[in-house]
Amino acid sequence: DGGITQSPKYLFRKEGQNVTLSCEQNLNHDAMYWYRQDPGQGLRLIYYSQIVNDFQKGDIAEGYSVSREKKESFPLTVTSAQKNPTAFYLCASTPRGGHIQYFGAGTRLSVL
Amino acid sequence: QQQVKQSPQSLIVQKGGISIINCAYENTAFDYFPWYQQFPGKGPALLIAIRPDVSEKKEGRFTISFNKSAKQFSLHIMDSQPGDSATYFCAASSNSGGSNYKLTFGKGTLLTVNP
Numbered sequence: 001d002g003g004i005t006q007s008p009k010y011l012f013r014k015e016g017q018n019v020t021l022s023c024e025q026n027l028n029h030d031a032m033y034w035y036r037q038d039p040g041q042g043l044r045l046i047y048y049s050q051i052v053n054d055f056q057k058g059d060i061a062e063g064y065s066v067s068r069e070k071k072e073s074f075p076l077t078v079t080s081a082q083k084n085p086t087a088f089y090l091c092a093s094t095p096r097g098g099h100i101q102y103f104g105a106g107t108r109l110s111v112l
Numbered sequence: 113q114q115q116v117k118q119s120p121q122s123l124i125v126q127k128g129g130i131s132i133i134n135c136a137y138e139n140t141a142f143d144y145f146p147w148y149q150q151f152p153g154k155g156p157a158l159l160i161a162i163r164p165d166v167s168e169k170k171e172g173r174f175t176i177s178f179n180k181s182a183k184q185f186s187l188h189i190m191d192s193q194p195g196d197s198a199t200y201f202c203a204a205s206s207n208s209g210g211s212n213y214k215l216t217f218g219k220g221t222l223l224t225v226n227p
Contacts, residue, residue: 004155031212040121042201042219043156050212090155099144099205099213103155 003027006091006104012112013078013085021076021107023091030096032074036060037088037106046089049074078109086111115139116204118218125225131189133221135202138183144205144213147176147187150220151198159200160187192225199223 004025035043045058049068063082092101146161162169162176175188202218
């Protein structure tokens, strides 16, 4: 089955802790994206990557970091600098030159 | 600056009725306009999309109407069903450099279809 796998489904962060959200795709897509979703706020872009070893900040990158060492993987780290991390995080990917983004099932992050 | 404005924030429709969600954009560089449907606890999924050189696109009960001069587009759901109850997002696509594109999303509309 081709698709985008996000893990874990639920994640809890203690104050001062960094946590990493996993996103893996086997669609052979070039571009990958991370969004944050809050109630009534829509989807806001955190980071995106068009090719391996390259990524750009989105609209709300502060307090987050990413890496793109493999085409299939685009993990997101929520650092302790992100003071309000509670949200639903969505990973997406798109083929080269494509407009349509395909989404994973999301990770819900909460603060203990 | 919100580049894609979506309304209403929530909508309640009776089964069999027509649901209408509206979006407006400002950036004339947008060149593709998809609508996504999201069920609780799931990721958004593409519902239907349109390019700006087309004024209307229909797929089953779902229709996009596009007004390029007014920079507005809307989603119409005919014969709305309880299973259509979900959050709907409009989006607009622009080139992010190279051969890839970024999506700018509206804030979403929570649709409830009562049986």
